[in-house]
Amino acid sequence: MTTSTDQQTAVRYDKDADGIVTLTLDDPTASANTMNELFQSSFKVAVNRLYDELAADPDSITGVVVTSAKKTFFAGGNLSLMSQARPEDAPVLFAEVEAMKADMRRLEKLPKPVVAAINGAALGGGYEITLLAQHRIVVDDPRAEVGLPEASLGLLPGAGGVTRVTRMLGIQSALMDVLLQGTRYKPADALKKGLVHELVATREELLPAAKQWILDHRDDAEAALSPWDRPGYKMPGGSPKSPALAAFLPAFPALLRQQTKGADYPAQRAILSASVEGASVDIDTALRIETRYITSLIVGQNSKNMIQAFWFDLQAINAGRLRPQGYDTFRATKVAVLGAGMMGAGIAYSCARSGMDVVLKDVSLEAAERGKAYSEKLLDKAISRGKSTEEKKAELLARITPTADPADLAGCDLVIEAVFEDPTLKHQVFAEVAAHVNADALLCSNTSTLPITELATGVDRPADFIGLHFFSPVDKMPLVEIIKGKQTSDAALAKAYDVVQQIRKTPIVVNDSRGFYTSRVIGFMINEGLSMLAEGVHPMSIERAATQSGYPVGPLQLSDELNMELMTKIAKATADAAARDGLDYTPHPGDKVVERMVALGRPSRLKGAGFYEYDESGARTRIWPGLAEEFPPNPDPEGAVPFRDVKDRMLFLEALETAKCFEEGVLTSAAAANIGSIMGIGFPPNTGGAAQFMTGYQAASGAVGLKEFVYRADELADTYGERFRPSAYLRGLADRDESFPA
Numbered sequence: 001m002t003t004s005t006d007q008q009t010a011v012r013y014d015k016d017a018d019g020i021v022t023l024t025l026d027d028p029t030a031s032a033n034t035m036n037e038l039f040q041s042s043f044k045v046a047v048n049r050l051y052d053e054l055a056a057d058p059d060s061i062t063g064v065v066v067t068s069a070k071k072t073f074f075a076g077g078n079l080s081l082m083s084q085a086r087p088e089d090a091p092v093l094f095a096e097v098e099a100m101k102a103d104m105r106r107l108e109k110l111p112k113p114v115v116a117a118i119n120g121a122a123l124g125g126g127y128e129i130t131l132l133a134q135h136r137i138v139v140d141d142p143r144a145e146v147g148l149p150e151a152s153l154g155l156l157p158g159a160g161g162v163t164r165v166t167r168m169l170g171i172q173s174a175l176m177d178v179l180l181q182g183t184r185y186k187p188a189d190a191l192k193k194g195l196v197h198e199l200v201a202t203r204e205e206l207l208p209a210a211k212q213w214i215l216d217h218r219d220d221a222e223a224a225l226s227p228w229d230r231p232g233y234k235m236p237g238g239s240p241k242s243p244a245l246a247a248f249l250p251a252f253p254a255l256l257r258q259q260t261k262g263a264d265y266p267a268q269r270a271i272l273s274a275s276v277e278g279a280s281v282d283i284d285t286a287l288r289i290e291t292r293y294i295t296s297l298i299v300g301q302n303s304k305n306m307i308q309a310f311w312f313d314l315q316a317i318n319a320g321r322l323r324p325q326g327y328d329t330f331r332a333t334k335v336a337v338l339g340a341g342m343m344g345a346g347i348a349y350s351c352a353r354s355g356m357d358v359v360l361k362d363v364s365l366e367a368a369e370r371g372k373a374y375s376e377k378l379l380d381k382a383i384s385r386g387k388s389t390e391e392k393k394a395e396l397l398a399r400i401t402p403t404a405d406p407a408d409l410a411g412c413d414l415v416i417e418a419v420f421e422d423p424t425l426k427h428q429v430f431a432e433v434a435a436h437v438n439a440d441a442l443l444c445s446n447t448s449t450l451p452i453t454e455l456a457t458g459v460d461r462p463a464d465f466i467g468l469h470f471f472s473p474v475d476k477m478p479l480v481e482i483i484k485g486k487q488t489s490d491a492a493l494a495k496a497y498d499v500v501q502q503i504r505k506t507p508i509v510v511n512d513s514r515g516f517y518t519s520r521v522i523g524f525m526i527n528e529g530l531s532m533l534a535e536g537v538h539p540m541s542i543e544r545a546a547t548q549s550g551y552p553v554g555p556l557q558l559s560d561e562l563n564m565e566l567m568t569k570i571a572k573a574t575a576d577a578a579a580r581d582g583l584d585y586t587p588h589p590g591d592k593v594v595e596r597m598v599a600l601g602r603p604s605r606l607k608g609a610g611f612y613e614y615d616e617s618g619a620r621t622r623i624w625p626g627l628a629e630e631f632p633p634n635p636d637p638e639g640a641v642p643f644r645d646v647k648d649r650m651l652f653l654e655a656l657e658t659a660k661c662f663e664e665g666v667l668t669s670a671a672a673a674n675i676g677s678i679m680g681i682g683f684p685p686n687t688g689g690a691a692q693f694m695t696g697y698q699a700a701s702g703a704v705g706l707k708e709f710v711y712r713a714d715e716l717a718d719t720y721g722e723r724f725r726p727s728a729y730l731r732g733l734a735d736r737d738e739s740f741p742a
């Protein structure tokens, strides 16, 4: 019997003959359920109705099932609205969140059992709704993930998530397993963690199982209470007042700093505080404390920056914003990977994993087989971790054919070249395979620095030639930079975009330039770090400034990894090309440091000697003590360069070069700059990426925007040199209150 009213609602109310009410979340105005106004008002109506019916007849309702009619159970908060909230909106926002949470609390306290029947992903706000239930059943489908990923967007689970998960799992497990990392759990793992109580195999079994649980517990008064509302409830692992936990608690902020390498993530700090402070007080007070923290995060700048990159930009790229429209989706079936070295081996694995047949070609069969053995090694590791099986391994390896014979490339509709970084050799290998692969095969080069337009002169079909820049290690790195040469056709670009998505990586698209976007820009951060070394900044200050800004590693470590011999070669090639094209080229002050390290025979980790010392296994042991003689640190720690400037100089120079890439048309989209810089070259994720760092820059005064960025860049230029001076283009954008193209 359906008793829904005709009025528009996002929460349908149906009662069956057993007195079980099913609340079905089903927003008629959108494809997914979110915490919009309609949902909030519909939820209030539904909860009021439950209480009204029970007031009239306490036996009229046996229990409540909460489920959803959408593909995902519930998609969470409304991020578009959140990213518009300003500091002055805080009081209104606080009241709105509190009102919503009051209704949620009423459902939780209903004197009848509530069961969540989770039919699809319940992340963030979705999982918070299920926490109101005393029993959670989820369909065992890998898409039905549960968890609270808010931290990855600079937010916290502020609709009761921090408070209830803390009470459910205890402070330590709540923070470490669920809240701080924002981990998403597949159903079986969620069951193991205690985030859900029961799995069913199919969607069809979900409602019957939920209703059965209610019928089985209809006479059990405790079943209607959440654990934390039951008499005698004790928090798992103890409350902050219990001596064991009290002794351990002071270590948490340090642990967090260690995890983030000292980088500032306001959301993680707020989660820690909300969890611990909330655990010391009654649940209603705890929920209010949580509301205070979420309000301050929503109106702050950090969440806006992170939401821009990790939500809006990623979504746009996945939906094809950077792909030319009007071309059919391309699916590669057989790929020729030329060169089975470090990159080729990884590319072969990634392609085979996505189902392509791979012909892996090197100069000898042995070299090609060594490349294939890399896939075997990765798969053995995955099996030992329970992430793959012998059958899957056999299946994947069977798709990779190692060879030295170009005739084996017959039928390939895709070519990815990854031989040595030498334009003549690259021309040669493309010429060698041209007659064997399909006449319309997409031709891609994985060069990391050579301009695509020049490389394309070596093939008959430059329109089908494109750069596909992978990052190392290929199997782990999520990004591929697609480089469009002058003659590359839109059709080829669309195909390349599809190929990257086919191998389940994220594409960014840029126009041709030496070093494209990523390789070009990261060099500036490294060089700036090294030039500060020459200025007398202590090497550890430089490394720490980088990691405290949110870079994964500092510029000295990065130089050792990248190999300074290679960096010298790239700098020389760049200078030569500039001279040839009659362009201005100012050597960077950091180049001298690199040259000196090479001359000293300390070029890289690979050679066992660089800025750091390494043991036999290749592990870093300490900064090379001789460095202090080569580049004596200023005895006054702040004397050379104040720490704030050490941080800003690296960030700003990388950002300013990003702006130059927009100016030159290398970059045409802020989404590409943000995602490319974060996922490809480790630009600090908490900034939202290199473009967002400029447009969302927050000055010490609290003011936000490109104008503030330009002002600070001018300050740096006045002190440290003209390379920090914003260009007329950037200044123009700031003056006109404009931004980079989305």
Ligand SMILES: NC(=O)c1ccc[n+]([C@@H]2O[C@H](COP(=O)([O-])OP(=O)(O)OC[C@H]3O[C@@H](n4cnc5c(N)ncnc54)[C@H](O)[C@@H]3O)[C@@H](O)[C@H]2O)c1
Pocket (backbone or CB within 6 Å): 338, 339, 340, 341, 342, 343, 344, 361, 362, 363, 367, 417, 418, 419, 420, 421, 422, 425, 429, 446, 447, 448, 449, 469, 470, 471, 472
């Ligand atoms: N190493 C990185 O981090 C990285 C990142 C992105 C792009 N790249 C680019 O990828 C390419 C390969 O780099 P790598 O690090 O894998 O180098 P590598 O030295 O590990 O491998 C190169 C392979 O090419 C093979 N090769 C040489 N001539 C060949 C020929 N005529 N036919 C077939 N194979 C031949 C070599 O035998 C070797 O196995 C370079 O252009 C490099 O700039 C490297």
